Amino acid sequence: DAIDTGRWAPESKTVALYGEDTDWGRSFAGALRGQLEEVGWEVVDEEYFAGDQVEFYPYINKLNNLNPALLAGTHTGAAAFAGLLTQADELGLEAMIIADGLGRFGEWYELTGNSSNYVMDQITPAFTGEEGQAYLEEFEDRYGFTPSASAGGLAYDGAGFFIAIAQAVYEETGELTSETIYDFVQNKLWTGEWSYTDGIVMQEYKYTQDSIPDPVVGAGYYIFPIVQYVEGEAKTVYPPAQADMELQPPQ
Numbered sequence: 001d002a003i004d005t006g007r008w009a010p011e012s013k014t015v016a017l018y019g020e021d022t023d024w025g026r027s028f029a030g031a032l033r034g035q036l037e038e039v040g041w042e043v044v045d046e047e048y049f050a051g052d053q054v055e056f057y058p059y060i061n062k063l064n065n066l067n068p069a070l071l072a073g074t075h076t077g078a079a080a081f082a083g084l085l086t087q088a089d090e091l092g093l094e095a096m097i098i099a100d101g102l103g104r105f106g107e108w109y110e111l112t113g114n115s116s117n118y119v120m121d122q123i124t125p126a127f128t129g130e131e132g133q134a135y136l137e138e139f140e141d142r143y144g145f146t147p148s149a150s151a152g153g154l155a156y157d158g159a160g161f162f163i164a165i166a167q168a169v170y171e172e173t174g175e176l177t178s179e180t181i182y183d184f185v186q187n188k189l190w191t192g193e194w195s196y197t198d199g200i201v202m203q204e205y206k207y208t209q210d211s212i213p214d215p216v217v218g219a220g221y222y223i224f225p226i227v228q229y230v231e232g233e234a235k236t237v238y239p240p241a242q243a244d245m246e247l248q249p250p251q
Contacts, residue, residue: 001219001238002247008096009249010069013041016095018059018073020080021048028074028100036072044068051076054083060091067094074100082111089115096120096250102229109232116229118248123234124150125201125224128242132200149201150224157199164196165189192216203241 002008015036019025025048033043044066047059063071071093075081081102088097098120102108109116127136127149135156139147147153169184170176188194195206202223206216215222219239226238228248237247 001240007247007249010096012069014044014066014068015041015070015072016045016047016063016066016068017043018047018049018071018084020051020075020077022051022076024076025074029072032072036070041070049075049080051080054079056084056087057091060084060088060093063088063093063095064091069095070098071095072098072100076101076104078105078107078111081105081108085112085119086115094250103227103234109229114231117231118228118251120237121227121229121234122224123227124148125153126236126242127153127200128203129200131198135200153201157196157201157205160198161196161205164198165194168194 003010015032017029017032019029029046029048033046037043045063045068049056049059071088075084081099085097085099085102088095096118099116100122102112102116102119102121103123105111127133132149132153135153136147139152165181165184166176168188169180172184173180184194190207190209190212192206192208195204197204199205203220204216206221207214208216211217217223220241223239225236225242227234227236228245229235230245230248235244236242237245
């Protein structure tokens with residue numbers, strides 16, 4: 001999207017993939033490889049690191065020689081992420097960096113400082129619209145703490161989703177049974193003829209024959225926001241409807 005809209009113009013569509021040397025790290029990078037290659041990216045390097053590794057200078061020097069436009073991967077170690085990002089900054093790596101999961105660590109900014117500036121991540125969703133804010137305020141008033149959108153919000157939407165289906169089935173058939181609900185789901189929900197648009201987290205919960213058992217994923221549908229970190233704050237850059245700022249190319 002950033003390339004298509006002219007917000008980012010890399011010299012080449014080349015990517016280096018990285019990750020912790022676990023099933024999680026390898027499966028994440030493997031999924032990225034497939035998705036990126038499908039839209040014309042070339043993978044120029046793929047590396048995996050021990051969970052306790054914090055020394056990345058040789059790796060960053062190799063990347064500087066390869067000069068990929070994008071460095072993308074994930075790790076579950078805060079110290080490893082800190083080492084990778086601060087050393088990449090120190091050695092002047094010019095690639096756009098995806099550090100999936102950096103924001104999971106409460107002390108991420110203390111560890112990385114401004115070396116995390118303009119690094120991309122995907123975070124948990126946020127409450128959207130007036131209904132979302134009203135739910136948030138009522139929840140805080142009633143229970144005395146702030147709910148997360150990924151737990152409280154998605155649970156609320158899931159309940160609303162079922163209630164809406166049940167209402168539609170009853171209005172259509174005059175009865176509410178396992179059979180009538182399943183028939184509606186199979187012939188209306190799974191075909192994309194019916195979708196749920198009254199949620200407070202996702203704009204639309206939609207399924208199609210191509211997506212099931214998963215929902216349709218993407219802007220306007222089921223999506224967790226993409227952010228760039230700027231001076232310790234996560235700024236949403238995608239999807240556009242939730243964006244706090246436009247994506248910033250590597251500085």
